[in-house]
Amino acid sequence: MNMRLTHLDDAGNARMVDVTGKQPTVREAVATGEVRCSEHVMSALREGTVPKGDVLAVARIAGIAAAKKTPELLPLAHTIGVHGAVVDLELAEDRVVITATVRTADRTGVEMEAMTAVSVAALAVVDMVKGVDRSAEITGVKVVAKSGGRSGDWRRPE
Template sequence: MSDGSDLTHVTDDGDAQMVDVGKKPDSARRAVARGRIDLQPSTIEAIEADAVGKGDVLAVARVGAIQAVKHTWETIPMCHQIPITNVETDFSVDEDGIDLAVAVETTGKTGCEMEAIEGVTTGLGVVWDMVKAAEKNEQGEYPDTRIGGIEVVSKEKRDL
C-alpha cells in the first residue's frame, strides 16, 4: 500500500490534477474487469427466453458496456481520453445471476483499467434497467437484485 508520497493526482498544494503522461512512451495495453448481477431465477429464465419486454437484455447491455468504455474520460474526472482499439464483452449466465467480463485494449501512454471497470458497471446497470420490472417486489423494491464483485482481474503493458 502506498504511503501517499507518490500520489500524482494532486499538486504540492493538494489540488486535484490530471497526471501529465506526455513524456511517457506509447505502449500496447489491455485490462480486464469483471462483476456480477444477482437476479431471481425467473428473471434469468425470461432473459434466456428473450421474453423481457424491453428487448434482448444482453445485446443492449453489450452496447451499453462498449459505449461506457468509449466515454470513460467524460465520467471519471482524472481519466485521459484514450484511443480504444478493441472492446470484448463476455456474459456468463447461470441460474441466479449474470457475470460480465469486459476487456479493453488501447495503444497509448496510459492504461485502460478504468475503461474496463466502467464497461462492467454500465453493462450490469443496463441489465438491471432492462429487468427491473421483473425484479421488483410488491413494495417496488429489489430485495434479490444486487451488483457486486467488481474488480480488475488483469492488466498488461507491452512495448511497441
C-alpha cells in the same frame, strides 16, 4: 508502500497527471462484475419464457460505448484511444456475469475503461430487468488482469 495518490498535488488538489513522458504501447485490462437477480428472472431469461431478445446485445453495446466515455465520466482520466473492446455476458444460476476486455496502443492503462464497461453493461441489465425485479444488485466489479505499460503484467490473486 507508497500512499501518495497520484491524482492529487501536494496540497491535496485534484489534477490530471502529466503522462506526456510515457510511451504509447499496447496495453490491455480485463475487468469482471455481476448483476444478481432473483432466480425467478434468471431462470426465465435462461429458459426463454421471457422474450429475452436484445437484452444481452443492449448490455454489450452499452458497455462498449461506455469504455469510450470513460474520460467524460471520470474527471481526472485522460483522453485515450480505445483500440479494442469486448464485453461478454454469461447467464449463471442467480446472476449475469459480465467480463470486459479493453485494449489500447496509447499512453495510459485501460483498467478504468474496462471497469467502466462492466459497470455500465451491468446498469443496462438492471435497467431492463428492473420492471420485473427490483432487487437486482451489482457486485464484484473489479480488475482481474492487466498487461503492458511500465508496471507490466498483473493478475489478481485468487
